[in-house]
Amino acid sequence: MPEIAKIIQNKALGGNLYRLVLESQSLQKAVPGQFVHFLVQSQAEPPTWDPLLRRPLSVYDLEEEKASFLYRIVGRGTKQLANRRPGEKIDLLGPLGRGFQITQDPALLIGGGVGAAPLLFLAHKLKEKQQKFVVLLGARTAQELAHAGDFAKYTQDLFLVTEDGSVGRRGLVTDFVPEVAAQFKVRPKLYACGPNPMLASLAAFAKEAALPLDVSLEAAMACGVGACFGCACQLKDGSMARVCADGPVFPYEVLDWGEKNG
Numbered sequence: 031m032p033e034i035a036k037i038i039q040n041k042a043l044g045g046n047l048y049r050l051v052l053e054s055q056s057l058q059k060a061v062p063g064q065f066v067h068f069l070v071q072s073q074a075e076p077p078t079w080d081p082l083l084r085r086p087l088s089v090y091d092l093e094e095e096k097a098s099f100l101y102r103i104v105g106r107g108t109k110q111l112a113n114r115r116p117g118e119k120i121d122l123l124g125p126l127g128r129g130f131q132i133t134q135d136p137a138l139l140i141g142g143g144v145g146a147a148p149l150l151f152l153a154h155k156l157k158e159k160q161q162k163f164v165v166l167l168g169a170r171t172a173q174e175l176a177h178a179g180d181f182a183k184y185t186q187d188l189f190l191v192t193e194d195g196s197v198g199r200r201g202l203v204t205d206f207v208p209e210v211a212a213q214f215k216v217r218p219k220l221y222a223c224g225p226n227p228m229l230a231s232l233a234a235f236a237k238e239a240a241l242p243l244d245v246s247l248e249a250a251m252a253c254g255v256g257a258c259f260g261c262a263c264q265l266k267d268g269s270m271a272r273v274c275a276d277g278p279v280f281p282y283e284v285l286d287w288g289e290k291n292g
């Protein structure tokens with residue numbers, strides 16, 4: 031059932047990134063890795079249905095009655111979302127999909143760009159469970175890591191990587207995963223979200239190092255609830271899965287890392 035939630039904050043963080051905070055009842059039961067499908071139509075009069083389809087965003091964090099989201103403006107839906115103001119109402123459907131399978135293992139969380147979004151909520155839960163975890167975040171520039179400060183709330187084991195070296199180490203986030211993973215006394219489980227080439231590279235590393243890895247996939251979505259197969263991804267056994275209902279989080283080894291997912 032959709033919920034009409036109240037916007038508490040919709041703040042520009044820099045680098046085209048925004049933090050949206052809502053007062054929501056239905057999202058109280060969300061788990062890390064689940065997402066919410068938003069209607070982002072403009073509030074202008076007369077009302078429009080553009081864009082018609084909802085836009086999916088991962089739950090960024092959940093604190094008391096407040097659910098937050100981290101999003102990057104990429105097109106007209108996210109641009110319209112950025113124009114929404116505190117006090118306005120927004121129509122949402124969620125929480126949707128399957129989240130991360132949290133195990134007892136120490137955890138290495140790896141986020142590429144705005145792919146960091148589902149990892150803050152995961153960090154929050156791991157802290158509550160008093161589990162050891164390390165966060166490795168990468169982006170092109172320091173501006174695109176404007177969300178990094180939010181992670182400092184839950185851990186001091188936070189490593190930053192930028193392609194231009196403007197903050198943290200210089201390079202791709204995947205360049206540093208072997209080094210950081212090797213620092214764990216007990217073999218870690220990896221949890222990742224980011225662009226598909228980053229996830230494909232992590233899948234190759236996880237296979238070689240024999241480490242468990244959960245990845246959160248992105249796909250263009252229509253219904254968001256498993257009814258249209260518009261978000262299909264290819265599995266290794268030759269079958270297809272729905273990113274919205276069977277995912278968005280999958281253990282890496284069930285996915286086909288060929289052309290479609292890689």
Ligand SMILES: Cc1cc2nc3c(=O)[nH]c(=O)nc-3n(C[C@H](O)[C@H](O)[C@H](O)COP(=O)(O)OP(=O)(O)OC[C@H]3O[C@@H](n4cnc5c(N)ncnc54)[C@H](O)[C@@H]3O)c2cc1C
Nearest residue numbers: 085086087088100101102104105106107108147248249278
């Ligand atoms: C399960 C799930 C969770 C997601 N969680 C988040 C999140 O927490 N934060 C967030 O910012 N985004 C997230 N996304 C991506 C987000 O849904 C899209 O960026 C958004 O729907 C784009 O809508 P739009 O109308 O602004 O762009 P559109 O008008 O639909 O697209 C504009 C252009 O941007 C391209 N585009 C669309 N999506 C992306 C993308 N993800 N990256 C780069 N280019 C893109 C399109 O191909 C097109 O060329 C998630 C996606 C999924 C499937």
Ligand code: FES
Nearest residue numbers: 252254258259274
């Ligand atoms: S978006 Fe319709 S089945 Fe996934």
